[in-house]
Amino acid sequence: MTGAGCKETRSTCPYCGTGCGVLLRPDGMGGLAVRGDPNHPANRGRLCSKGLALGETLGLEGRLLAPQVNGCETDWDIALDLVASRFRQAVDRHGPGSVGFYLSGQMLTEDYYVANKLMKGFLGSANIDTNSRLCMASTVAGHKRAFGTDTVPGTYEDLEEADLIVLVGSNLAWCHPVLHQRILATRESRGTKLVVIDPRRTASCDQADMHLKLRAGSDVALFNRLLVDLYEGGALDADYLSNVNGLGEALEAAFASDAAVTGLSDSEITAFCSLWMRTEKVVTIFSQGVNQSTSGTDKVNAILNCHLATGRIGKPGCGPFSVTGQPNAMGGREVGGLANMLACHMDLENKSHRTAVQEFWGAPAMPDRAGLKAVDLFRAAGDGRLKALWIIHTNPAVSMPEADAVSAAIKACDFTVVSDITAATDTARLADVLLPAAAWAEKDGTVTNSDRTISRQRAVLPPPGQARADWDILADAGRRMGWGEAFGYQAPAEIFREHAALSGLSGSFGLDFDISGLAAISGQDYDDLPPQRWPVSRSRLGGRFFADGQFFHPDGKARMLPVRCCPPAAAQGRRYPFRLNTGRIRDQWHTMTRTALAPRLSGHLAEPFADIHPQDARTLGVKPAGLLRLSSPHGQAILRARITADVQPGDLFVPIHWTGETAPSARIDRLVAAAVDPVSGQPESKATVVAAERWQPAWYGFAVSSLPMTPLADYWAMARTKTGYRAELAGLASLAEPEAAARDLFALPEAEVQIMTDRCKGIARLALIQDGKVMAALFTAPEPVAVSRDYLAGLPGIGAAGVLTGRPAADQPDPGPVVCACFSVGAKTILHAIENGGLMSVSDVGAALQAGTNCGSCRPDIADLLARRPFRQAAEKDGSE
Known part of the structure; x- marks a missing residue:
């Protein structure tokens, strides 16, 4: 039985390590209706944008069907x-x-x-x-050094019981949105404080009480300073420490550490340490910013040291908490799927x-x-x-x-x-x-x-x-x-x-x-x-570990480790002056084998990019929407520049998702050095030294098509849309014959063509039409093409007069770039509702448009749109808000 009358099947989402439950109903045509399972303890019915779009990633397109x-x-x-x-x-x-x-x-x-x-x-x-080596190996090593085995002490319920939650190297709002919403809900109900420790400003900082923008790789110095302050402030738990070895050595290393290497002011560090010390129930969540480092294991142990020293572990609302990046990274660890492990820990x-x-x-x-x-x-x-x-x-x-x-x-x-x-x-x-x-x-x-x-x-x-x-x-x-x-x-x-x-x-x-x-x-x-x-045995069922001070080293005690700050490889002057941080974006997963099939997941950020500080962009002569060429001793990449103060001067952030299938010049891991943590073997993915320069093509292009394209440009990035595909293009050689180039790009040699050119300005706009319908369109110019991309992406396969204008007519809607992928709500739709509906808050927008009401990861973007509205500025001037 299939379709609407079919019984739902309980299963689990295949994305991040949150482990959300899903309810699946086959639609009778090879697809699925997907919704969150309200009875699953991990998500209680919530799903992020990727989980909600799972039904769009099925089908036989591209499937390998035979050996x-x-x-x-x-x-x-x-x-x-x-x-x-x-x-x-x-x-x-x-x-x-x-x-x-x-x-x-x-x-x-x-x-x-x-x-x-x-x-x-x-x-x-x-x-x-396993690829978990790239994800959580440093946590495994840190746990084993401290606890004697790879044990996650706490539970998700601790997020609701904590009075302080510290995110270290974790953009939880984008990478684990359902967990982030649990934190925001408890913030609202209990007043829980939230601190984010990250070199760049992320969506997780939106409602944080404190953002510590430390230098890349300096986490150990910060937590060593915290350990010192805990000791000097009398916050150590003497009873608990009777079950912990290594306090003296850990303190000696911590006193020898210099927190100035973090780049944070002493007042920032003192405020953080004071908040941590005076708050009994603390959960420290850490992820790839900690693990993906040549000193990742030491970073993990620096965090564990602070929790062990204060006995803030294994109790409700307390403990260090590693959040895993993949759906079954933990299962792989349990069966011994890593080269240095045996089955069952x-x-x-x-x-x-x-x-x-x-x-x-x-x-x-x-x-x-x-x-x-x-x-x-x-x-x-x-x-x-x-x-x-x-x-x-x-x-x-x-x-x-x-x-x-x-x-x-x-x-x-x-x-x-x-x-x-x-x-x-x-x-x-x-x-x-x-x-x-x-x-x-x-x-x-x-x-x-x-x-x-x-x-x-x-x-x-x-x-x-x-x-x-x-x-x-x-x-x-x-x-x-x-x-x-x-x-x-x-x-x-x-x-x-x-x-x-x-x-x-x-x-x-x-x-x-x-x-x-x-x-x-x-x-x-x-x-x-x-x-x-787990565990599920005669002697024990579920729950937390280590509140009783019993650990898995032969002597039954935990171990604190002496750890010292070992910064990543230094930038090499003029040759490689930038530090490259790689990571994920909100709506894509790994190398997009699955998520790239869902059009709405490409609507938010459809093209690979490099975040660069305005000061660095000015130095390089890079303008908004310009292209950057990054290089390291191992390779090169070309990416769209996204100029933002979210990154620090000298730092770059680039997402990991694009491949030879979707944007061959943006395969960013070809630049990343294979330097590894000496204990865990996990590679450093957060601080590669690179060079950056403005990449100046002869032409830029934007294309839409009802069928896949075959770009031959020096730079291209292609994404799925509801009506076909969209692509950004650029080339070093002049585009002498735009019509021939368009026919090759779209493989439509016989289609009728509409063309508008301005040879003096180097602009060309072409639409290829069959049976009165736009099948494809190409827009080229010597500068980044200024057209309404999201409007054009919806045109292939329909009749559309005036397509060459690149913009909708006055009576046609233009939703703008997707902000809320869960409900496919665009920026211009939100701005229109704000300006015409008098919406004053993110909650107002949610009530009107649903945007931000599911996984919540778009709420910072909605807040930014609200901040732009003209009448807000006027209200603030006259004090009426």
């Missing part, structure tokens, strides 16, 4: 026989260290478990890493743990030391040490640092397998074998979110073509390698039961991860499994 070997379609037997033989052959000839897996937080726990078992237990190699280099897992699996071989972490894994692929590589649901040719070198390494590897839902990624194009995998709404299993809550992800659509679940593909490969009994799984519930039973060994060693209470779960109970937080 491919060397670019030719084949069947599963041929493909998997080849995979099995090449991996076994590599191990037999070159040893276990010659093979590797690179996995993804997009995989379900059951998928991750089978991959880890196959690689570590049967192929005998620890060369299995056991230690790969602990002989007792290793032997127990080997015996449980009946495994022929187990590595006794850590394998190659992500950066080293791809270096090994490039230099010939790795003979066979399997990449699953990730796009390292775009997302890894020194991405061009990673692309070359994948291409150079003797044998590369890629499992994915599409062949149209930068990585998939380099594979010898492509395997069609099931997508989010077709997958069945579990994921674990940032506060240890295990949720079910349930299939509601059949996999198209020959696509299969990842666990099924991996298990089939294992059987073909000769291990039939160990990989004879028929359903994900079997894998979950095995994983749960194995976790009982972890519990027997006195470790934290134990879900052995679910080891005998029936198939029906697995199908019906409600969200629940």
Whole structure:
């Protein structure tokens, strides 16, 4: 049964680590109606813009429907026989260290478990890493150093009970909007204070009580100063510290630290430390700004030190809180999906743990030391040490640092397998074998979110073509390698039961991860499994860790670490004077394999950009909407300049999402150096040194089309629209024949053309028409093209007189750039409502237009629009507001 009468299925959103519950209803045409699950504890019915648009990301367009070997379609037997033989052959000839897996937080726990078992237990190699290495590895290392195991102490409920919440290196408003709304709600109800610590101003600063705009990489110095002030202010908890080692060494390092390196004034630092010290219930949330650093692990431990010293951990409203970037980064950590981990939080280099897992699996071989972490894994692929590589649901040719070198390494590897839902990624194009995998709404299993809550992800659509679940593909490969009994799984519930039973060994060693209470779960109970937080065992159920001062080091105590501020690589004078910070934007996800399919998600920021301070823009001669060329020793990128004081002078911010498929000159990770944290192996993605200069093309262009375009310009960026596609273009060579260029761009050689040119000004405007409808239009000029982009993006496929004006007629609406992606509300629509409806607040706008009433991440943008309205300025002058 499908359509409106179909029963909704409970599942989990496949984006960030918040782990929002969703309700899914098939529409009978291959699509889904999606809404937030009001009964899921993570989101209570809320979804962000990406979650709300999930139904728009489905369909067969671009799907990989059959296995491919060397670019030719084949069947599963041929493909998997080849995979099995090449991996076994590599191990037999070159040893276990010659093979590797690179996995993804997009995989379900059951998928991750089978991959880890196959690689570590049967192929005998620890060369299995994941894109979580780029995300949360420093947190894992910091937790293990402090607690003895990788434990997140707190729960989401702590956000409602805290009196002070500190965001460190986390733009929660954009990257975890549902959690941010929970914080804002408790701010309103309880008066909770909010502090943001970030080198740039972000949407998370909009309602913060304090924004500490510290220098990139100086977090350790700030938290060392906090530790000193806590000590001198008598705020340490002597009773709790009886269960903590290392206080003296940590204090000695903290006293030797100089907070001046943060660039903050002493009054700012004192105000922050005083607020933290006098507030009993403090939650410190940290994310990629902490983790993605050459000193990421020390940053994590600097934060943990302050909570351990004051006993503000494991209690309601207290504790350090790492928020994960991917839907199942936690599940991957739980099954040992990182190269230096063993399943169920056991230690790969602990002989007792290793032997127990080997015996449980009946495994022929187990590595006794850590394998190659992500950066080293791809270096090994490039230099010939790795003979066979399997990449699953990730796009390292775009997302890894020194991405061009990673692309070359994948291409150079003797044998590369890629499992994915599409062949149209930068990585998939380099594979010898492509395997069609099931997508989010077709997958069945579990994921674990940032506060240890295990949720079910349930299939509601059949996999198209020959696509299969990842666990099924991996298990089939294992059987073909000769291990039939160990990989004879028929359903994900079997894998979950095995994983749960194995976790009982972890519990027997006195470790934290134990879900052995679910080891005998029936198939029906697995199908019906409600969200629940681990541990789930006879002795313990959910809850917080460490309020009792019991930790997982052999002596049962926590450890404070002496940490010192180690700034990232210094800018190199005139050669590389800028510091590059990379990150995410509100409505896109990773390399946009999924989100780029939803037109409304491209409406807010449709083009890659570089945020640059006005002072730096003036120095470089860069004007608004101009183009910047960035360069480092590893590569170059061209991006639109977004001039803003949100970044500090000398700093640049660039989003990570654009690829060879969407904007090849904006693949920003090709510039990022592969410098890593020495403890965690996590790359530095927040402080690469780069050069910046004005890039001056001969012409700029804007194009819209009902069909995909084939740009040949030096710079281009393409995005999906409701009626087709839009693209920004620029070229170094003069555009001598605009009509010929337009026909090539749109592949419409026979279409009727309307053209308007001004050769003296170098302006050309063309519309290509078939059957009285605009199929495409191109606008070029020697400066950035000034047209109503959002109006034009809606024209392809309809009749539109006057399209060459580039603007709507007076009687036609122009919504302007999307501000609220949840409800597709544009800036001009909001401004019109403000000016004509007398709207005075963000809440007024929400009541009138719904904008800002769902995930709330657009509320700062709405506030900016309200600040522009002329009558507000007049009211402020006469004191009437």
